[in-house]
Amino acid sequence: MSFFGLSGMVYSGESLNHHRIVLAEDSNLFSAMVSKRLKELFDIDVIVCRDFDDLQFAIENDSFPAALAITNINLPGAENGQALNYLIEMSVPTVVFTGTFQESIRAEIIAKELVDYVLKDSVLAVDMLAEAVCRFLTNHRHHVLIVDDSPTARAILTTQLKRYNFKTSAAENGAVALEVLKKNPDIELVITDYNMPEIDGFELTRRIRSGYGMHQLRIIGVSSSADRLLSARFLKAGGNDFVMRPFVNEEFYCRVNQNLDTLMKIRSLAERVKAVA
Template sequence: MAYRSADRRHGPGDGDLTILVVEDSRTYSTALCRRLREDIGLPLVACRSLNELHEAVTDDRAAFTLAVVDLNLPDAPHGEAIDFAVQRGIPTIVHTASFDMDTRNRIMERDVIDYVPKDSEFALDVLMGTVARALANRRTRILIVDDVMATRKLLARMLKVQQYDVVEAGSGAEALSLLERDQDIQLVVSDYHMPKMDGYELTRRIRRQFRSDRLRVIGISSSNDRMVSVGFLKAGANDFISMPFIPEELQCRIASNVETLAQIAQLHNLASRDSLTGLYNRRHFFEQAGPLIDRARSKKRSSAVAIIDIDDFKRLNDNHGHDFGDQALKSVARCLAQSAEGGGHLLARIGGEEFAILFPGLDAKAAMRQSDHIRLDVSHEALELGEHKDGVTVSIGVAEIGENGSLDEALTAADRALYAAKRNGRNQVSLDTA
């Protein structure tokens, strides 16, 4: 039997990521697989020997996104299972029952993501965090800046093992050009000694364009002068690492800066969201709308705005209670989000039962068509809460933002159109033509 099919969990599609677990202890394997299912939620394949690992990977080498492998197995006492997984390009995390410096050195000789000792009651918690971080790292793009290709390639290789998306630059000027073109770069790792533009100057120029909550900078140097780290930090860097690298230190410092960015992004996201519906709030709408309109204008394209209001919302609250009203708001928000998804539109709840959508790059006619699709989608929703059942409809007012017009003027015009739709019977879209 190649592997226990009962341990495999298939998701909704053929493209699901799968984690490979290699552990000979039945008790520990059961606990580990249970935590992976609960915390990570990906399909699993569990093996208890090198032989089973051979057969599982031979079945489908490309099926595994990550492996969690025990260092010592009865038929692989010297880490052969790790070598097998790594050689087949499967990103690997090692877990081991015993740990000392010799064990550490044996593990770090291989290109593994990390190692987690089993020697504490928190071992599974640490392992879950390591797995989650390795999967998340793939969404993190790091720019390495060093004029010495050998050093640059070594660092790139170390970070790619950690599953980061890595891009490289051989000079400060090239780095600035990449940053201007690639908005997905979240972290810059820069050497100090570089011709024409050293690491200090590069860091200062980065800080003129990017705040620390958007882009982190880590300085690196092989210099024994401790003032080099001070120079980087004074220039605006967030951290400093001395070379030659200790892999675990590099890993922890990079991970700490990436985690800080994620926490900041989460706080920004919470501050910009409406707590009930999960849509963007009024403040975020007005902060983001202007740049989107300007971008469309730079491409000689119009924009339009729509205001959406739930029909007879007071009646829903009075007849069925405020919980039902909240359900109506969430249902409409869900419909709006689904209808506006993927179009580059800006959607927000701007107050009470009112929502707004900015359509950058769309003229009034196109925005009218999009709004009518939204109106129809909402009208097909049936609300049910306990014994209460009801339908919900919306009225929508649309206005185009003129070449020299402002968002405030367009919102006023859309508001007029909305009330025209209400006066004319509700559940319709009206365009302001004034």
């Protein structure tokens, strides 16, 4: 069964039932809807936890660790958000599924470095949650190269992408990046800083494009410069997208997803054309 995500993601339909998913949700309605949808789409049997005690038991009393937890912010027995802290302490990747959302809550979720959050604010909420689950469980198939001469910037991006379950490589300059690309033909996305010595982001993009077409690899440029013309110059050099620092976490993740979705669609179309020819 193919699943076309609300944001453009395409899921081919293979079973993901080897993953153990824990759902901490005291609402019978939402727990039933989420369980049914994940079973329909991905053949996943969800372990439902109605309160904090159930959640602790599910996490700690199974030899097969949870690949992902989905949790409300407040649970019976953990009315002040203790469930989130517990899941972080147990190193369980977590998606928050909540109907209570304010800027302070968003800031807290981002600070805790959870995988994602989905709001229960529309009839599409369950499908949006299913897409978030699918992305996390399949992101390891995507190899992303981070290019930045700043060790701190490389570390931040690497940590953020690994939190989303991507496979990552890093390079401290353009020359190293080109060597990494040669050795790793599975790289599908390059995220490169603009301001680097010797080979800057523009020149690196031009060199990459001389050997890799749009159907092979996507390129996102990043910069903390206030020069608004950088994005135009970068796109003209062969880039696909441009993001200004400091990032808004949700925007950055959406940009990465959208570029990979576009790449998958281009490849799928090319395969169809080849099959017809």
